[in-house]
Amino acid sequence: MQATTQLIHSIPVDPLTGAISVPIYQTSTFVQEAPGVNKGYDYARSGNPTRATVESLVAQLEGGHTGAAFASGLAAIDAVVKLLQSGDEIVAVDDIYGGAFRLFEQVYKKFGITVHYVDTSDIDAVAAVLTAKTKLIWIETPTNPTLKISNVRALAALAKAHGCLLCVDNTFASPALQKPLALGADLVVHSGTKYLGGHSDLIAGLVVTATAELGQQIKFLQNASGAILGPFDSWLLIRGIETLHLRIRQHCASAQAIAEFLQQHPAVDKVYYPGLATHPGHAVAAAQSKGFGGIVSFSLKEDTQEAATAFVTSTGLFKLAESLGGIKSLVSHPAQMTHKTIPAAKRKAAGVSDSLIRLSAGLEDTEDLIEDLRQAFSTLEKNKHQQNIEWKHISNLPSGSLALA
Ligand SMILES: *Cc1c(COP(=O)(O)O)cnc(C)c1O
Numbered sequence: 001m002q003a004t005t006q007l008i009h010s011i012p013v014d015p016l017t018g019a020i021s022v023p024i025y026q027t028s029t030f031v032q033e034a035p036g037v038n039k040g041y042d043y044a045r046s047g048n049p050t051r052a053t054v055e056s057l058v059a060q061l062e063g064g065h066t067g068a069a070f071a072s073g074l075a076a077i078d079a080v081v082k083l084l085q086s087g088d089e090i091v092a093v094d095d096i097y098g099g100a101f102r103l104f105e106q107v108y109k110k111f112g113i114t115v116h117y118v119d120t121s122d123i124d125a126v127a128a129v130l131t132a133k134t135k136l137i138w139i140e141t142p143t144n145p146t147l148k149i150s151n152v153r154a155l156a157a158l159a160k161a162h163g164c165l166l167c168v169d170n171t172f173a174s175p176a177l178q179k180p181l182a183l184g185a186d187l188v189v190h191s192g193t194k195y196l197g198g199h200s201d202l203i204a205g206l207v208v209t210a211t212a213e214l215g216q217q218i219k220f221l222q223n224a225s226g227a228i229l230g231p232f233d234s235w236l237l238i239r240g241i242e243t244l245h246l247r248i249r250q251h252c253a254s255a256q257a258i259a260e261f262l263q264q265h266p267a268v269d270k271v272y273y274p275g276l277a278t279h280p281g282h283a284v285a286a287a288q289s290k291g292f293g294g295i296v297s298f299s300l301k302e303d304t305q306e307a308a309t310a311f312v313t314s315t316g317l318f319k320l321a322e323s324l325g326g327i328k329s330l331v332s333h334p335a336q337m338t339h340k341t342i343p344a345a346k347r348k349a350a351g352v353s354d355s356l357i358r359l360s361a362g363l364e365d366t367e368d369l370i371e372d373l374r375q376a377f378s379t380l381e382k383n384k385h386q387q388n389i390e391w392k393h394i395s396n397l398p399s400g401s402l403a404l405a
Contacts, residue, residue, distance in 0.1 A: 004245045010060055011053060011238065024235045025049045046223045050231040054238050055206075058196070061175040061241070062188050064208035066215025068222045069234060073171065073191025074099050075227035076205030080167050080187055082221050083214075084135050086112030091129050092138040093120040095146060095350050097169065098338055100138075120150040121281060123158060130162050140169040141178075142285070145297045145334050145358040146351040147272045149281025152288055156184025165214075171195070171325075176248040178289040181210045187218075192229075194325030195294075198240040198247055202233045247363060251294030251325075254361035254369055259296045261370050267377050269355070272297040294362075295324055300355035300380075307380065308333045308355040314379040317364055317372040329362035329369055 014023055025048055030041040041047050051069050059067035070076040077100050084090070090104065094117040104115040118125045120139045137159050141150040152168060159166040167187040168180035174195040180188050190196055192204030209215040222228060229237070252275075259273035271278075274285040275292030285292055300307050311331075312320050318331035322338060332338065334352050342352075361369060 007057070007061065007245070008242060010057065011242070022050060022053050022235060022238055024231050026231050044231075045226055045228055048228075048231050048234070050238075051229055051234040054229070054234045054241070057238060057241055058175075058190070058192075058206050059208050061244075062170070062181055062208040063175075063179050064181045064188065064210055064215075065212050066209045066219065068207045068215075068218050069192070069229035069237070070205035070207070070222065071227045071229055072203045073189070073193055073205040074103060076189045076191075076207045077103060077169070078227065079207055079218055079221045079225065080136075080189060081108055081113065082225070083165070083217055084113055087133065088113055088135040089131060089133040090115040090136045090138055091120075091126060091134055092117050093140050093143060093148075093150065094118055095140075095143045095148060095352075096138070097140060097144060097171075098341070100169070119148075120155065121148050121284075123151065123154050126155065127158060130158075130164070134162065135164050137164060137166045138169070139166070140172065142172045142274055142281070142293060142295070144172065145272070145295070145332075145338070145356060147172075147274055147279070147281075147293075147295060147297060149274055149279075149285045151284050152178075152180050152183040152185060156180075156186075159186070160184065172295060173289055173293055174244060174248055174325075176245045177252075177291045177293060181208065183288055186210050186214060192237050192240075193323065195248065195251075196241055196244065196325075197237055198244065198326060199236075200323060200326030200328065202236045202240075204229050204233055204237050247327075248291065248294070250363050251361050252291040254364075254366040255294045255296050255359075256292065257366050258359060258361055258370060258373065261373065262296065262298045265377060267301055267380065269299045269301045269303065272351075295358065295360055297356055297358045299353045299357070302384070303353050303355040305333075305335055305354045308335070308357055310380050310383050311357060311376050314376040315372050316375070317362075317369060318359060318376075324358075324360035326360070327363045329364055329372075330360040332358045332360075334358055 028044050032038045055067035055069050092115050116129045139150045156166050165186040168185045170188045171191045171194050188208045190206040192206050207218050256275045262268050262271045273296045274281050312333045315331050318329045321330045339347050339352050
C-alpha cells in the first residue's frame with residue numbers, strides 16, 4: 001500500500017459513533033471507575049485522544065517510535081534541549097532558525113549549555129568541533145533562507161561514532177520528502193505551523209523519536225513542562241496532514257518552475273533552490289529526499305534593501321509575511337524581517353545579502369504565480385526608470401537650485 005493511502009486510513013473511524021472525522025475531545029479530565037482505574041486517560045496534559053491521534057500519525061509519517069505534539073515548534077525544540085544536562089555542548093548548523101538561536105543563546109546558555117555553530121554541509125567542519133562534552137548535533141536541511149543542504153546519513157554516522165544524538169529540524173522538507181530517522185537520525189522536530197498544518201491557521205510543534213527510550217524521555221518532558229498542543233489545534237493539524245502528500249507535490253512543482261523562471265531573469269543575481277543542478281547541495285538533496293521543497297530564495301542584481309522592498313511590495317498573489325508552507329504564497333525580505341537582528345556583516349557572510357528575497361510557493365496555479373513575479377519585476381524596472389528620469393531632471397538644474405527645492 002502506498003504511503004498516502006496508508007496515512008489516510010491509519011486515522012481510525014470513531015468506534016463509539018462511526019464519525020469519520022476524529023472527535024475533538026475538549027476535556028480537561030477523565031472520569032475514573034475506581035482510583036487509578038481509567039480508559040487510558042486520566043488528565044489531559046498527560047494525554048488526550050485527539051492529541052494522541054496526531055502524535056501517532058506523525059510518528060508513522062516520520063517512521064519513528066514515538067510522537068509528541070507541542071504548543072509550538074519552539075516548544076518542541078525546547079523539549080529536545082531539555083534532554084541535556086548543564087555542562088553539555090551542542091553543535092548546530094550555522095544558519096539555524098532564528099528562534100532556535102535565541103533559545104540556545106538567551107535561555108539555555110545561562111543554564112550552562114554551550115552551542116557551537118558550524119557549516120554542517122561540511123562534515124569535516126562538524127568533526128573538528130566535536131568534544132567529549134558534545135551530546136547533540138542539531139541540523140536543518142534545507143536551511144533558511146539560503147537552502148543549504150547537509151548530508152543526514154553522514155552526520156548520523158558521525159554522531160553515532162561520537163556517542164551523541166543527531167536531531168533534524170525537518171520543517172522545510174516535511175516527511176513527505178525526507179525521513180531523517182530512516183537516514184540514521186535519533187530525533188526529528190517540526191514546526192507543525194508550516195507544511196504539516198499547511199493552511200497558515202495554527203501554531204504547533206512535534207518531536208518524533210527513533211527509539212522507545214528517547215520517546216519515554218520526551219513524553220516525560222512534555223508532561224513535566226506542560227507545553228502541550230490543545231485538542232482543537234491537534235484536530236486542525238490532523239486535517240492538514242491528511243493532504244500533506246498532495247500539497248507537497250504542488251508546492252515542489254511550482255517552486256521548481258519559479259526557480260527556473262528566476263534563473264533566466266535579467267534582474268536576478270543568484271537563485272537558491274536545491275532542485276537546480278547548479279545548487280551546491282543538489283546531489284545530496286536528490287539522494288536523501290524525494291523532492292526539493294516549496295521554498296525558493298533569490299537575490300537581485302541591484303543588491304539594495306530599497307530594490308528588495310520595492311519588489312516585495314509589488315507582488316499581489318505573494319503576500320508579504322513571515323512563515324511559510326501554507327496554501328497562500330508568501331514573500332519575505334529576511335534582511336528586514338526574520339534576520340533583522342543579525343549584524344549586517346554576519347548576515348551577509350551567511351549569504352543573506354541586502355536584496356535576498358524568500359518565496360514560499362503556495363497552491364495557486366503555477367503560471368499565475370510566475371505572472372505575479374513577472375509583474376513585480378516590471379514594476380521594479382519602471383521605478384528604476386522613473387528614478388533615473390527624476391535624477392537627470394535634478395542634475396540638469398542650474399547649480400544652487402537644489403538647495404531651494
Ligand atoms: C517556524 C520554524 C520553527 C519554529 O516553529 P514555531 O511553530 O513558530 O514555534 C522552527 N524551525 C523552523 C525551521 C521553522 O521554520
